[in-house]
Amino acid sequence: MQGLMQDWPLTCNRIIDHAAVQFGGHKVITRSVEGPIVETTYRGIRQRALKVAQRLVKEGIKSGDRVGTLAWNTARHLESWYGILGAGAVYHTVNPRLFPEQIVYIVNHAEDRLMLADLTFVPMLEQIADKLPTIERYVILTDGKHMPATKLKNAVAYEDWIAEVDGDFSWVKVDENDAAGMCYTSGTTGRPKGVVYSHRSNMLQAFATAMPDVFSISSNDVILPVVPLFHANSWSLAFSAPMNGASLVMPGAKLDGASTYELLDTYKVTATAGVPTVWLALLDHMEKHDLKLPHLKLAFIGGSACPRSMIEKFQDKYNVLVRHAWGMTEMSPVGTAGHLKPHVAKFEREKRLDVQEKQGFSLFGVEMKITDDNGNELPWDGKTFGRLKVRGGTVARSYFKGEGGEILDAEGFFDTGDVATIDEHGYMKITDRSKDVIKSGGEWISSIEIENIAVGHPDVAEAAVIGVSHPKWDERPLLIVVPKKDKKIGKTEMLEFLRGKIAKWWMPDDVIFVNEIPHTATGKILKTALREQFRSYRLPSAAE
Numbered sequence: 100m101q102g103l104m105q106d107w108p109l110t111c112n113r114i115i116d117h118a119a120v121q122f123g124g125h126k127v128i129t130r131s132v133e134g135p136i137v138e139t140t141y142r143g144i145r146q147r148a149l150k151v152a153q154r155l156v157k158e159g160i161k162s163g164d165r166v167g168t169l170a171w172n173t174a175r176h177l178e179s180w181y182g183i184l185g186a187g188a189v190y191h192t193v194n195p196r197l198f199p200e201q202i203v204y205i206v207n208h209a210e211d212r213l214m215l216a217d218l219t220f221v222p223m224l225e226q227i228a229d230k231l232p233t234i235e236r237y238v239i240l241t242d243g244k245h246m247p248a249t250k251l252k253n254a255v256a257y258e259d260w261i262a263e264v265d266g267d268f269s270w271v272k273v274d275e276n277d278a279a280g281m282c283y284t285s286g287t288t289g290r291p292k293g294v295v296y297s298h299r300s301n302m303l304q305a306f307a308t309a310m311p312d313v314f315s316i317s318s319n320d321v322i323l324p325v326v327p328l329f330h331a332n333s334w335s336l337a338f339s340a341p342m343n344g345a346s347l348v349m350p351g352a353k354l355d356g357a358s359t360y361e362l363l364d365t366y367k368v369t370a371t372a373g374v375p376t377v378w379l380a381l382l383d384h385m386e387k388h389d390l391k392l393p394h395l396k397l398a399f400i401g402g403s404a405c406p407r408s409m410i411e412k413f414q415d416k417y418n419v420l421v422r423h424a425w426g427m428t429e430m431s432p433v434g435t436a437g438h439l440k441p442h443v444a445k446f447e448r449e450k451r452l453d454v455q456e457k458q459g460f461s462l463f464g465v466e467m468k469i470t471d472d473n474g475n476e477l478p479w480d481g482k483t484f485g486r487l488k489v490r491g492g493t494v495a496r497s498y499f500k501g502e503g504g505e506i507l508d509a510e511g512f513f514d515t516g517d518v519a520t521i522d523e524h525g526y527m528k529i530t531d532r533s534k535d536v537i538k539s540g541g542e543w544i545s546s547i548e549i550e551n552i553a554v555g556h557p558d559v560a561e562a563a564v565i566g567v568s569h570p571k572w573d574e575r576p577l578l579i580v581v582p583k584k585d586k587k588i589g590k591t592e593m594l595e596f597l598r599g600k601i602a603k604w605w606m607p608d609d610v611i612f613v614n615e616i617p618h619t620a621t622g623k624i625l626k627t628a629l630r631e632q633f634r635s636y637r638l639p640s641a642a643e
């Protein structure tokens with residue numbers, strides 16, 4: 100017997116429709132790429148998204164066509180997403196921090212027909228445009244007044260382009276399982292691979308991430324997404340915020356501590372989200388100038404491990420709750436978040452922090468397990484490391500054009516490439532990427548754990564731990580440290596700082612101080628490059 104309820108396809112255009120009806124006056128504030136801070140509302144975003152959709156159809160864009168965006172977090176970028184998916188097409192966010200050759204590869208692979216780009220990226224596009232044959236037109240996200248002279252194919256200012264239509268348009272009809280968006284993995288190993296989100300998966304992720312134990316989004320909130328729309332589907336904020344009527348403050352191109360602080364403070368932002376490095380800059384700025392953020396309640400931190408010292412500083416000094424989260428492009432992207440369940444909240448302070456340092460428990464719609472290399476499930480005891488695998492309606496089942504082949508195991512689980520423990524309370528802790536774990540004497544050492552403790556040293560700006568080959572132990576950890584500006588730290592001091600905080604056999608065999616550590620386009624430590632850099636390095640212990 101079938102249920103007798105209506106069929107109401109979960110298509111993303113419904114999100115912006117709802118926002119316009121129920122929260123039409125709620126603001127979307129942007130630090131524009133041109134400079135000034137500008138304001139619109141969800142009603143305004145919807146009206147202009149309809150124009151974008153109408154204009155795309157006039158341009159000949161058909162259902163399923165990919166439209167690239169190369170843009171910062173701004174209202175124009177947001178309305179472009181809704182316009183693109185509202186035309187039945189697929190937004191393809193391109194990460195401008197990738198190397199130009201990688202951008203060429205993914206735009207060609209996705210076969211983007213149009214590119215909507217911020218002013219910032221015009222010079223870079225001019226350099227590579229002759230290698231992008233599928234792009235028929237470049238729409239520059241600005242007005243006629245700021246439009247630069249450019250030879251980019253059929254270049255037009257966005258405002259002029261959408262002014263050619265009147266917005267009297269209905270969203271193109273799509274199925275909830277049709278593609279809505281696309282984002283490529285960053286390809287730190289191998290070629291970037293395209294992840295294709297459906298309307299339904301985006302909608303499910305928006306429902307799941309907005310819940311109280313995850314991002315806890317309501318119409319009372321003002322959210323500043325520092326995480327870019329081009330990074331892992333904006334952690335769903337482009338959908339979850341309008342779905343729940345939270346106002347948005349879009350930071351544009353300026354993500355330094357002072358600029359972020361100015362927006363957080365001026366617009367009484369209640370919640371924000373981003374990777375740990377942006378918070379380092381913000382906290383640094385606030386400490387230097389003795390500033391506070393009385394309205395900010397929640398910082399959602401993920402993308403790489405959030406150090407304990409950062410959690411403590413936000414919570415103790417600034418009264419901002421940190422919720423550590425984990426996910427990946429292939430997961431829409433959020434998989435776990437670190438709300439404290441009631442019995443865990445009763446733990447004493449240090450044990451509570453231990454839990455907050457973990458990446459949290461799976462959200463509704465995501466099943467997770469850890470297995471050994473043969474696929475056997477491992478216990479949830481908080482100690483046993485295993486390959487982290489996930490399954491659910493917001494997890495990829497394959498990559499675009501079948502790249503990478505079959506990616507699910509016999510039970511339909513996707514191997515995340517992360518190594519993790521899960522404790523008896525359900526909290527998952529990432530110990531490493533599987534290719535970064537350090538194998539010492541047949542046991543695994545977690546590089547992330549050592550890094551997190553090392554950055555707790557007041558004079559350390561950044562730290563990375565890699566495995567270096569060792570004749571007796573196979574690999575041993577090498578700690579690479581970037582000291583804070585004008586600070587000097589000794590090797591012995593650094594090792595003493597770690598002693599007692601990690602198992603003895605996890606202690607790095609050596610410490611090296613450098614001025615800089617290489618990063619990926621999404622701000623993660625580029626371990627492949629570090630391992631390459633230290634390939635011929637011999638540990639002093641190797642000579643013993």
Ligand code: ADP
Pocket residue numbers: 284285286331400401402403404405423424425426427428429432458515516517529531532619621623
């Ligand atoms: P990119 O490499 O483009 O940043 P993703 O955002 O998809 O791509 O990266 C996902 C990976 O980032 C995860 O598989 C995991 O290794 C790492 N990651 C994400 N969040 C965390 C976190 N909170 N702690 C540790 N690692 C994390």
